[in-house]
Amino acid sequence: MSGLFNFDFGKYRGIIISVALFLLLDASVLIFNFYVSYEIADDAVGVNLAGRQRMLSQRMAKTLLVLDASKDDPIAFKNAFDELQLSKGLFDETLSGFINGGQARGAGKDIVTLEPVRNRLGKDSLQNTLQLWLPYKKSIEIFADTLARGEDYSSALAVAVALARTHNLTMLASMNDLTVSLEQVAASKATRLRAIQTLGICLAIINFLFIMLHFVRQLRDSDKVIEKARRETTEILETVNEGLFLIDKDLVIGEQHSAKLSDVLGKQQFGGQSFQSLLENIVSAKDADTARGFIELLFDQKIKEKLIGDLNPLNNVEVNIANQSGGFLTKHLQFSFARAYQKNDDDIAEISHVLVTVLDITEQVKLERALNESRKHNESQLEMITSLLHTHPGLLREFIANSFNCFNRINNVLRQPAKTNQAVRDKAVNIFREIHNFKGEAASLKLEFFETAAHKMEDTLAELRDKQDLTGNDYLGLTVQLENLISYTQQVEHLTEKLGQFAIVSGNKAKTVSTPVASNRPGRTWDHLHEFVQNIAARNGKLVKLVASGLSELELEPGYEQQLKEIVIQLLRNSVVHGIETPSDRELCEKPMEGRIDLRLAKISDTEMELTVMDDGAGLDYDAIREKAFASGKWPEDEIESWTNKHLLGLIFHEGFSTAPEVSKDAGRGVGMEAVMNHVLEHRGKITVSSRRSRHCRFVITLPIIAVESNADSSTCDFSSTKSSNGDTSNGNDIAA
Numbered sequence: 001m002s003g004l005f006n007f008d009f010g011k012y013r014g015i016i017i018s019v020a021l022f023l024l025l026d027a028s029v030l031i032f033n034f035y036v037s038y039e040i041a042d043d044a045v046g047v048n049l050a051g052r053q054r055m056l057s058q059r060m061a062k063t064l065l066v067l068d069a070s071k072d073d074p075i076a077f078k079n080a081f082d083e084l085q086l087s088k089g090l091f092d093e094t095l096s097g098f099i100n101g102g103q104a105r106g107a108g109k110d111i112v113t114l115e116p117v118r119n120r121l122g123k124d125s126l127q128n129t130l131q132l133w134l135p136y137k138k139s140i141e142i143f144a145d146t147l148a149r150g151e152d153y154s155s156a157l158a159v160a161v162a163l164a165r166t167h168n169l170t171m172l173a174s175m176n177d178l179t180v181s182l183e184q185v186a187a188s189k190a191t192r193l194r195a196i197q198t199l200g201i202c203l204a205i206i207n208f209l210f211i212m213l214h215f216v217r218q219l220r221d222s223d224k225v226i227e228k229a230r231r232e233t234t235e236i237l238e239t240v241n242e243g244l245f246l247i248d249k250d251l252v253i254g255e256q257h258s259a260k261l262s263d264v265l266g267k268q269q270f271g272g273q274s275f276q277s278l279l280e281n282i283v284s285a286k287d288a289d290t291a292r293g294f295i296e297l298l299f300d301q302k303i304k305e306k307l308i309g310d311l312n313p314l315n316n317v318e319v320n321i322a323n324q325s326g327g328f329l330t331k332h333l334q335f336s337f338a339r340a341y342q343k344n345d346d347d348i349a350e351i352s353h354v355l356v357t358v359l360d361i362t363e364q365v366k367l368e369r370a371l372n373e374s375r376k377h378n379e380s381q382l383e384m385i386t387s388l389l390h391t392h393p394g395l396l397r398e399f400i401a402n403s404f405n406c407f408n409r410i411n412n413v414l415r416q417p418a419k420t421n422q423a424v425r426d427k428a429v430n431i432f433r434e435i436h437n438f439k440g441e442a443a444s445l446k447l448e449f450f451e452t453a454a455h456k457m458e459d460t461l462a463e464l465r466d467k468q469d470l471t472g473n474d475y476l477g478l479t480v481q482l483e484n485l486i487s488y489t490q491q492v493e494h495l496t497e498k499l500g501q502f503a504i505v506s507g508n509k510a511k512t513v514s515t516p517v518a519s520n521r522p523g524r525t526w527d528h529l530h531e532f533v534q535n536i537a538a539r540n541g542k543l544v545k546l547v548a549s550g551l552s553e554l555e556l557e558p559g560y561e562q563q564l565k566e567i568v569i570q571l572l573r574n575s576v577v578h579g580i581e582t583p584s585d586r587e588l589c590e591k592p593m594e595g596r597i598d599l600r601l602a603k604i605s606d607t608e609m610e611l612t613v614m615d616d617g618a619g620l621d622y623d624a625i626r627e628k629a630f631a632s633g634k635w636p637e638d639e640i641e642s643w644t645n646k647h648l649l650g651l652i653f654h655e656g657f658s659t660a661p662e663v664s665k666d667a668g669r670g671v672g673m674e675a676v677m678n679h680v681l682e683h684r685g686k687i688t689v690s691s692r693r694s695r696h697c698r699f700v701i702t703l704p705i706i707a708v709e710s711n712a713d714s715s716t717c718d719f720s721s722t723k724s725s726n727g728d729t730s731n732g733n734d735i736a737a
């Protein structure tokens with residue numbers, strides 16, 4: 001009960017009071033109706049008994065006359081006497097009941113209780129009747145006593161008959177008056193009852209109207225509040241920049257959602273649709289299943305929402321949304337999930353829905369990517385400038401000149417008409433060779449930016465080389481890469497010129513800057529090879545010592561000397577990557593942890609020179625070469641099985657053949673040794689290769705001496721006028737193993 005009184009009726013207080021008043025009013029009217037009805041019933045009994053009094057007065061007069069006339073008839077006399085006694089008793093007790101109140105026998109011989117008559121007319125009628133009844137009753141009682149004693153009753157009967165004749169009409173009139181007065185009282189009560197009932201009905205109608213109006217007003221107010229809340233919700237859903245909607249425990253989307261949702265996910269019916277199906281149309285089935293599991297965790301009351309926030313698989317997801325033209329639009333969307341609570345009957349908050357917020361972050365992702373690209377570009381620019389500052393000026397100028405020559409040759413290759421598929425494919429092979437040499441020279445100068453750019457172009461060339469149905473249009477991507485590389489090279493050239501001018505202005509050894517090539521002939525500088533070897537060794541986790549001799553003793557024609565450098569770079573790279581073992585492997589073989597490469601250039605006659613590159617590494621792995629030959633599928637297996645080590649050795653100079661397990665900046669293309677062979681063939685030289693397992697591998701290359709001309713200007717480079725150095729390489733050579 002205390003809970004009932006403590007209950008907060010709130011907005012229902014008015015209606016509850018109105019209904020309570022309505023019930024109280026109805027109960028009051030009903031009780032009063034019962035009360036008055038009972039009174040009217042009593043009055044009806046009174047009216048009935050008053051009417052009986054009239055009948056009894058007539059009967060007593062009649063029986064007295066019958067007694068007087070039947071003295072000689074004992075039976076009739078006795079019957080009349082009994083009836084007189086009965087009538088006298090009923091009349092007397094009824095009259096007493098009307099006057100003083102009390103019980104009396106009713107018309108059905110049941111006992112009824114009479115209330116004293118209180119109205120004036122009734123009381124006067126009873127008083128008049130009583131005055132007449134008392135002597136009348138006395139005469140009848142005397143008659144009865146005389147008769148009972150057996151005495152002569154004639155005189156007593158005569159007195160009674162005389163009083164009956166005298167008072168009968170008067171008493172009858174008085175009883176009529178009593179009846180009329182009682183009927184008036186009953187009619188008055190009935191009138192009052194009708195008035196009260198009418199009043200009660202009117203009050204009930206008024207109360208009903210009040211309740212109805214109160215209800216209508218409350219409903220109208222509630223409708224206004226609901227409509228206002230609906231408009232506010234609609235306004236919010238139409239103005240927010242995110243896609244908003246609710247999903248229930250069955251992952252069914254609610255009927256309301258923000259207008260932006262159609263822009264984000266495309267126009268479709270969202271209300272009642274399964275969120276799982278919606279996801280499966282735009283993301284992979286795996287991501288959709290993962291998202292479903294994550295949402296189920298959100299509906300688990302025992303799991304804290306903050307703890308699983310990082311598990312959201314749709315925080316940044318790429319989706320493909322079908323558009324009206326039949327295609328697909330790629331977007332980056334961010335889905336956020338938040339629990340929505342509702343209180344149950346016990347006033348406890350329970351998770352009812354999950355609010356899903358969808359944000360189109362495509363532009364943000366593009367901006368981040370652009371910023372990353374810009375940052376990488378700036379870092380590469382800074383790296384490029386830093387590497388330039390650490391590069392010998394003469395070597396740098398030589399690298400720039402050689403780069404333009406290389407680009408010019410590549411352009412010539414691209415311009416050459418190719419009428420056959422093989423001719424189109426040969427373009428990729430020839431360009432691959434040029435870019436590989438360019439990458440080697442960049443790596444030797446530690447110009448990592450150019451080395452990386454060349455490596456990416458090699459990736460493109462590898463795809464072109466392996467592509468079926470290769471056409472000239474497939475080279476468009478490579479052309480763009482080449483244009484970017486040329487642009488970067490021009491920027492480097494421009495930057496070096498600016499740095500040179502700055503050095504002149506600052507007066508810091510102007511001669512060194514203004515005439516770098518004259519005072520430091522690039523071709524005479526081989527010291528960078530030491531750093532080149534150390535860089536490659538570090539990248540491959542090895543320790544290597546380079547011992548070089550005789551490289552600067554011969555003055556060669558600049559272009560020819562550049563080719564010799566390319567040969568040296570490829571052989572050194574080959575020795576570090578394929579020859580020298582890792583320190584741990586060398587330790588197991590009881591070798592010094594630091595490997596050694598001997599590089600020597602010597603004049604062996606007036607017309608020939610000999611280049612020797614020897615490492616103390618693992619030597620050639622003929623088993624690996626044979627396995628690679630099997631894997632290439634270029635030769636029959638039974639033929640490969642019959643090959644000798646000398647035959648297998650020749651494979652390392654084949655285009656695209658490499659025993660490296662994977663492609664890296666330093667190995668895996670199968671281009672470097674093929675380039676070496678092409679240079680040797682171009683100048684009709686000779687290569688001798690000797691190898692001993694776990695001991696050494698040595699390359700000895702014999703080439704003609706092409707000395708520098710006295711009037712040659714090796715420091716001048718004109719990119720636009722540079723000619724291709726591709727020559728005829730069809731002459732034979734000698735390879736010894």
